[in-house]
Amino acid sequence: MLDNYKILTVTHKRVNLHSISDFVVKTSDPSALKMRLQDLKEQFGLDELLYLSTCNRVMYFFHTERRVDQVFAVEFFKQVNPLIEDDILGTLDETVQILEGMDALEHYFTVSASMDSMVIGERQILGQLRDAYDQCKEWNLIGENLRMAMDQAVTVAKSIYSNTRIGDKPVSIASLAIQKMMRYHLNKDARILIVGAGQTNALMAKFLDKHHFTEVTVFNRTLSKAEEIAATFPHGRAFDLKDLPSYCEGFDVLIVCTSATEPVITPSLYPQLLNGEEGAKVLIDLSIPHNIAPEVVANFENHYIEIEGLRALAKENLAFREQEVQKAKAMLNDFIEELPKVFQQRRLEIAMRQVPVEIKAVKDRALNEVFQKEVAQLDTGTRALVERMLEYMEKKCIGIPMKAAKEVIF
DSSP states (O other): OGGGEEEEEEETTTSOGGGGGGGSOOOSSHHHHHHHHHHHHHHTTOSEEEEEEETTEEEEEEEOSSOOSHHHHHHHHHHHOTTOOHHHHTTHHHHOEEEEHHHHHHHHHHHHTTSSSSSTTOTHHHHHHHHHHHHHHHTTOOOHHHHHHHHHHHHHHHHHHHHSOTTOSOOSHHHHHHHHHHTTOOOTTOOEEEEOOSHHHHHHHHHHHHTTOOOEEEEESSHHHHHHHHTTSTTOEEEEGGGGGGOOSOOSEEEEOOSOSSOSBOTTHHHHHHTTOOSOEEEEEOOSSOSBOHHHHHHSOEEEEEHHHHHHHHHHHHHHHHHHHHHHHHHHHHHHHHHHHHHHHHHHHHHTTHHHHHHHHHHHHIIIIITHHHHHTSOHHHHHHHHHHHHHHHHHHHHHHHHHHHHHHO
């Protein structure tokens, strides 16, 4: 029954990101999480359970005949987080979405296609969903019902990604910066100088590695973080930020993003970094406030990429993706209309799995038990003919019930 699909979920749309942690299963390792989820499944009489936790959502996807309402949600989250505060439990109707039946399945598919994500069109959520599914399946929390739902979620997500442009036009600052940088047709051995090793520059490094750049030098106040990024590249090097003024090997690309409130790349430092080289350099400043002094941009030949322009483009690209959501919703509606038939057919196929086995068993009993004496008296040719006739009947009989059932459904 489709009515038995249920979801409890808390997302960025209803609470701030910090508050989502009140609804996650807090454990120190996977084995502890496995035990907690198995206890929840047993305690609340759930047939199947899938648990998904990301930076901006937590979702509990059930298959159960139990009624899932506010009373259930309160008791459930008390077990999920024994330290949850009473005032949080008192506002669950505002923070927790409770979905059943087709509404639950539609939400599940919407999540898989990144239509409900904080950043619309980012395909990472489908991978996260599949990882969560695989883990819960390995822990024997999932059966045939949630497997069917996962299969359909992957199908609809892939269809939406393929037939709309919901994932087109990058919206992350790092991806946009790399996209602009690539317009200058740099060689793969271009000398890239990175100043800062925070989250943004770590992401920039991943994109640089993806595009097969090899010559990367990283400066950072905490040397270990610089070393971690530099280790990604075949010819990566790491230095303490205080050694930047003594760097004199030149560069082709300068990427700067630190927490400094004053320019790190000053008019006096920049010529030292150039080491007498001429020609336009690519300067990427992803800092707020800017870490490359305005005088550097104004007085030296360069291709300047800065965060404010990238943020405006990201906003424009996100608006484009949101327009594509309307197309994706239309596709999803068509898919949802056909879903009951799809699930009925799949359940029929499952129910019919035993038919070939039982028909073969009837044939074997006929030959080896019921008519054993008569068959034993047949000559070799006649016996072979009887066996071929029974095999023919076996194959034909297998298809009859399936065909009849499909005609009833469709």
